[in-house]
Amino acid sequence: MNPDLLINIARLKEAGLDLELQLGKDWFARWQAEDPDLEFAGPGSLTVQVHLERLGHEILVRGHLQGNLNLLCSRCLIRFDYPVQSDFDLLLAPESEYLTEEEEELSPADLDRDFYTGETVNLESILREQVLLTLPLKPLCAEACKGLCPRCGADLNQEPCRCPREASTSPFVTQKNIKS
Ligand SMILES: [Zn+2]
Numbered sequence: 001m002n003p004d005l006l007i008n009i010a011r012l013k014e015a016g017l018d019l020e021l022q023l024g025k026d027w028f029a030r031w032q033a034e035d036p037d038l039e040f041a042g043p044g045s046l047t048v049q050v051h052l053e054r055l056g057h058e059i060l061v062r063g064h065l066q067g068n069l070n071l072l073c074s075r076c077l078i079r080f081d082y083p084v085q086s087d088f089d090l091l092l093a094p095e096s097e098y099l100t101e102e103e104e105e106l107s108p109a110d111l112d113r114d115f116y117t118g119e120t121v122n123l124e125s126i127l128r129e130q131v132l133l134t135l136p137l138k139p140l141c142a143e144a145c146k147g148l149c150p151r152c153g154a155d156l157n158q159e160p161c162r163c164p165r166e167a168s169t170s171p172f173v174t175q176k177n178i179k180s
């Protein structure tokens, strides 16, 4: 946990608090170490501007992410830099007010809520969640990426492969050949 990302709410004065953070290799490496299943798992470099402000009991967190994530192309399996630019706006409720006994079973609507616990806002988990939200479902190094040949594994962006043409290796054709 990066201590800079645990914000004591006592620091939020009238005008709020503005932070600019750099999330680099170390930040991504620590995340990966804590969460080995992390799919995108590449080093990234993000600049984050965050504004925190009290709104009654709740805390407004407004942020802007900009930079690059290093993703794996889902077609050709090459790593590429994926530019990220996104804004987020969250309202954090104090956790104690919501986790009363009657509310142990959270309804789906409640699950969308974000919380802060005690006297701190955990920007680490908020930023991880925001980074995950920026990930494309199917990362592509380029819209027109041709991917890999499913048979020989050749990178079809680099060269056409030498596999036999589709028709001659189709299992139907083969069967027919055996029978005749
Ligand atoms: Zn690709």
Ligand SMILES: [Zn+2]
Pocket (backbone or CB within 6 Å): 149, 150, 151, 152, 153, 154, 161, 162, 163
């Ligand atoms: Zn091939």
